[in-house]
Amino acid sequence: MNxxxxxxxxxxxxxxxxxxxxNIVSFNEQVLKIIPxxxxxxxxxxxxxxxxxxxxxxxxxxxLVALLNKQKEIYSxxxxxxxxxxxxxxxxxxxxxxxxxxxxxxxxxxxxxFKLTEREIQVLxxxxxxxxxxxxxxxxxxxxxxxxxxxxxxxxxxxxxxxxEIIALLLRNRT
Numbered sequence: 001m002n003x004x005x006x007x008x009x010x011x012x013x014x015x016x017x018x019x020x021x022x023n024i025v026s027f028n029e030q031v032l033k034i035i036p037x038x039x040x041x042x043x044x045x046x047x048x049x050x051x052x053x054x055x056x057x058x059x060x061x062x063x064l065v066a067l068l069n070k071q072k073e074i075y076s077x078x079x080x081x082x083x084x085x086x087x088x089x090x091x092x093x094x095x096x097x098x099x100x101x102x103x104x105x106x107x108x109x110x111x112x113x114f115k116l117t118e119r120e121i122q123v124l125x126x127x128x129x130x131x132x133x134x135x136x137x138x139x140x141x142x143x144x145x146x147x148x149x150x151x152x153x154x155x156x157x158x159x160x161x162x163x164x165e166i167i168a169l170l171l172r173n174r175t
Contacts, residue, residue, distance in 0.1 A: 014075075014097035022049055025092060034075060034097055044077065044164075045095055052079040052093045074171070075099055105170050113173075114157045123150040127163055128170065 014031035018024060024041075035042060041049075076098045084090040105128065111121050119140075126136045133151070137144045151163070160166050 011099050014095075016045070016095040016097065018049055018093045018095065020053070020091055020093075022046070031097060034099075048077055048079045048095060049093055052081055056081060056091065074167070110170060110173075114154075116154065116157060120150055120154050120157075123147060124154055124166070124170075127151070127154075128167055 012028075012030050014034045015026075015028045016024065016031050017026040022041075027038075031038065076096075078096045078098075080094045080096065082092045082094055107121050107125060110116065110124070111118075116124065122140060123136060126139060131139070133144050133147045136147045140147070154166065155161060158166060158169055160169055
């Protein structure tokens, strides 16, 4: 497949525009396909918005990226700060939501590469499926504290600090 075919098959990104108070100003049709009922913004978008606001107030250039896992589809979210050149107090936050092409993660290679236990792999798979700690504990019949311990161990072995970073690392290292 050549580059032109790849571009032609690519779905358009969802574009969500928020004002400086976090109110939705505009969105395109693709956002509704990705997040059908978004009268209440998903928490990952709220966190991304808050990070963007923080980067404005601290003047720190940050890479504002997150992942959203919906119905076995994974989306990349990026926050872009749109400032009015004439007035720095007037700005919008644009959230771009793009589907990540699905390519399965080889968990046996992940287990070997990062020296994870079988239980850590089970937890990791459930994290990738978007389950909460409570739901993981219910599925695996272990306490939430044990799930948290497994996640801490996984993060340490993968050298990451968040669930989003875990997923991003696994997606980047697929072969």
